[in-house]
Amino acid sequence: MSSTPREPGSLSRPLTAGLVTALVGFASSFTVVLAGLHAVGASAAQAASGLLALTLAFAACMFAVALATRLPVTFAWSTPGAALLASAGGLGLGWDEAVGGFVVCALLICLTGAVPALGRLLMAIPAPLAQAMLAGVLFELCLAPVHSVASVPWLAAPILLAWLVCMRWAPRWAVPAAMAVTLVVVVAHSLGSGTALPADLWPRLEFTAPRFTPAGLTGIALPLFIVTMASQNVPGVAVLSGFGYRTPWTASMLGSGAGSLAAACFGGHAINLAAISAALAAGEEAGPDRSRRWIAAVAASGFYLVLGLGATLVGAVAVAAPEGLLAAAAGLALLGTFGAAASSALSDPRTRLGALTTFLVTASGISAAGIGAPFWGLAGGLAVRMLLERPGPTALLPGPAAPHGPGRSGGRRLGSTSSGSPRPSSPR
Template structure:
């Protein structure tokens, strides 16, 4: 193979490196608030949440660099943002933090098994897409209400954040969420100054080990929904995004790598990592250079910049802990509005499966729990029951009617 096929010339590096920087900035700043909110809802202390944020960043940064370098493809990975939203919605399960960590570890193992055992991947593929998307929409629903409730409860703090989000959405849509997150940090700083709150002393990144504890309640309430949401809303779309740019993702290697990374991060508080979906286009598209064979440099660059951003995890978590009540959730909700819209649209697109999807959405959004298991699990069970008992007979009857006419 010609050396130029694997070793980019220095003159050709500028665009992919800049694209990698943009990927890292957008990916980190647009969703760190969601991750912190989810980990704290799952029982993490501020220092444990900071550890989880750092562990996830290290895990997916190294995973991105390794996959992109080994495959020469612009594969990027990320933390599971929908999974973090699921944790925020499942905060009422009253599980211990060590149980949550055990659930994270088992989710990582399931992701790795999806790459190692093809049958598990086929089983996952058998979950109807409308129900998986409806479950995601239900998980996101309450969190996406937070910006609007915050406008009523803390208007002077939430108002500037929402205004910045709207203004940048109008002129620079890609940067709307990162701008809102930076505005949130600025408001928190102003709030701390006006209240005389001292700056946090712990700003250096630090990993904090938690021994996992495995329980059936945590497996059903966190592991299974987290696995389904991560696979259906991150890994599968991540493959599709790269396919749209003409790249074929090595499924087994990607799942084994992200699964192993998730397991490694779990004992330090990380919930799951996966293939990037939305931010994947930044490193795989034309912004990473005209030469498609060299866009993998953008992914390696993104992984390196992510590692640098991870050094701010403790400081970011400390500032978030000092935020006015509801402000962090409001910022997280703004970050997830687009995801909620896409999930709801996909879930309800097919009239033949709409009742089952609505059932899944409503049960999940209700937040009810039963037998120690969260609403996301029961929402999926309810949707499958409606699909089997109501929608499937109707489809068969319709098919017979069309065949006889």
């Protein structure tokens, strides 16, 4: 019995899509991760360890879930979560306290997969307030390019120019190009100033025993969990839904929670469903046969492992960077996310005052009673909402429901999605 031959190059497109997914996902935000880990007390070696641990964790999770489900499910580190860490630097937490917060956040992600009620409770947070909190977290980092141009113009200008040129003609590669130019600028500056990079650049993991404190819980764990779920996992479901795939919610949350837990004590803050880069593996770039796009996700996991081997190198380069330059590159990477979050938060006049309150308090960076600004921003926004606003019935986060799709889902299910929840909104 003869089988129907596959079109020539049927593997080349998923493999190429996997490579692009890994390159864009890693290059577009590794500076954000390093900046966040440094802000909460990580040394250069600990930050590099965290970057490596995260890459290993989500690559393994991506490989396992995509292979088991035959779905193009991709994972990534929590970029908004890393930005949150950068804003939490003023809390005065020790690195071991931050690691304790990472562990608690990972356990909460696991619980979200195991206990559907927890997911529904999280989705009860009004979407405008969640987006306003994210915008407030990102605000300071998004100002960094402006400060950098003012303080080190000759170093920052090439980075900004590369970003602008690519935004004009190749928007997808704008942030990776800016990151590549940043590395070149930093290395050239280090050589010119006589600063030598470490001789041993072999990647390694460094264990940190977690310390659990109330400040770590309220300043790191809870805000990190909320930002990761609302700004990464829910949009990740929406992206897959937009391409007609049913997200294996339980498996994804248990897998990413377990991966986050494994990475936490080595400096990794959190992993989650990919959102932006998910479209590269689930879309047309991965080939016309929807049932084979899972190969792109599996390929991306392998390419991520290769990129992870450079964690120590990029960590060393980051330490050698002039003050503010790494934050400037991170700010460019987050401009799109900031714009989308601010626009979503303020789009409805009925909820605008509460969202503005959340944004301003979060962006202020205040700390009271050992609790960081994101918590107080969300609390203030909720108070204004209850006292002054009368929002309509559509102002909640979309729940992790089973997305609709064509009759052929392109893969078999692993786990299930929680039932009875509204369908996710369309991807941004």
